[in-house]
Amino acid sequence: VTLRSTLTTLILFHPNLRFLTLIASLLLVLGVVAQVGLAQVDYLQTRLPVAAASLQLTPVSTPGIEFVKKHVPPGEPILYVTGNHDVLELFSYYQMSYALAPRNAVWWAVAARTTKMVDWWQDASGGAQGIRRLAAADHSRYAVFAGTDVTTDLHPVAVWTMQTRFTVVEL
């Protein structure tokens, strides 16, 4: 232990061995130069064109969102029903909730069981009964069916359809 600590002291702190500090610094400088050089090649040849090509703002308002705004009054909670719970549906739900904040609360409903803490949908299994049960729990008088058909036997008060697979219903 004494030998090791003596050597360490000599190498690191002895005034006559300060050149080691200089060598260490030079090695680090070389590394820094390599980093900058590599980055410049990457920066100018790869990243800049890729970044420039992907420049477009995520649409925060879509025809579907405007359609919902037109038919659902402010303050009314909405049940947003999708057929699946993949990233595509998750994104569309987030997008709807984002665009309607704080105008309307938007709850996500999928006919599928939740298994994880971060499954953000509510289980709407059970057909029309499931939808009505969730709507009652969330105090929603309106449901939006996105990318899926309106549940049969729902018997809504009113139905507004945009194209074929985007429907607002008043329950």
Added chain:
Amino acid sequence: VHTLVTILVMAGMTAVGHVLLMAARLRLDLSWAGNLVVAFLVGSGVTTLLAFWVSLLTPSLGLKVSLAALAASLVVVAGMLARWLASLLAWRPRISVSAVVVTPLMLFTLLDLGLLLAVVFRGDPGWDGLFIWGIKARYFAAIGGVPDSFFTDLSRQWSHLDYPLLFPLMEAIVYSALGVPNEHANMVIIVVFVVGMVVLFHELVREAVGPVLAVVFALVLVTVPAFWTNAVRAYADLPLALFLLGGGGLVCRWLIQRRSADVVVGGVLLAFGVWVKRDGLMVWAAAAAAVLAWTVALAIKNRQVTCRPLVGYLAPAVAVVPWWATVAQYHLVDRNYAPVSVPWLVHHVDRVPTLLHALAGQLLLVSSWGLVWVLVASAVVLRPPIRSAARAFLLWAIAVHLLSLTMIYTFSTWDPYMDHVNSSIDRLVFQILPLALLFLATAIRFDPAAAFGPNDFPALRRSAGPRPRGAGGPDEGFAVEAVLQAATDSVKSG
């Protein structure tokens, strides 16, 4: 128009910070650009906290009161600016021939920065930029402040209602000034943070190791691929990285020079870091431990107990308590993590080796970090921070941040939990990148500027501020041993 209004609001926040720092007599002796960035950080924290505090009383007035404070401070600072510009006209800069070494490097850095800013300026806020941070800004802008209904709207629980509010409130203040939510304004705010990051980083490295390496390291910072990734989206990680850099850098200065303004403003910035993202808590706590240890060491050495630095560091954190209390009051929990408990930890302790492996893998990812973390590791080995408290503090803060935040995944509720790790570990590492580069810079005790003699950079050295007491020259870096020696001598001499 949107861009101009956004920049005006950012200038207003800077004015608030400047007026407050002046009123509190907290002069940092940085260059004018460095002071400007610190004022911006302080101002952004104070105005957003003001909006939140007022919202607790009257939700619809929060943003209006903040905007009024911005406008009043802008008027005050405009008068001061006019005087400063008048004095500037009388200034005659003298640039020596050797400045030729710095100028091309500086131009190269500015070119890279310009390319980056052009992309950021026209960029996309990204998934979290919209659905975690932007959605809150929309909510607050529509109401005029932070209403109770925000914390009880569980339909938006996925957007993390318990997250800190500095960044979304900044966006909301801008939306309020614009009169309409505008996602492009979020990118303009990020541009301000990117510029602030490069300016403050350059300033801190220049103080530590001299002007040439400062420009080289600024170039390193803007060319780290992960810097690009984080700069081109409106996430809170880049703002947090700037708060950690400013706060950590000022605590470093305090360890060397022991000027109370440094530790107080450092405490303010690190406390505001927690108000940006809770991840900032680790560096705040690491710095608190360092300030405590240093205060105790000095008390033993000087045989005189003084708590002023510690109190000065800790006191600003009180500003964040109302938000923390509000979140606790509504029992908001982060569903991504299980409550911290010993049984959970024992049951999931087998994750630790995997997490450490994931962290090591991330640090060695050349496509994200280039050689930066390899160089930082080399700096630890080649130039261990044994005799420099400031460098030891930097290493301590970096290690605490990286290891503790990686270990937090032990409590992840995701299944498989590695999905959680892979989706966010790069951002956790990025938050500490500027401080790690500062540590790397201080490991190099070789300043090319010194080769040109002490009088060769008069224009650059003009704003460098006083050298640390006891530090010999620009190649001394964080020469705290010299300060320690001076302190010891003064004790010995009675």
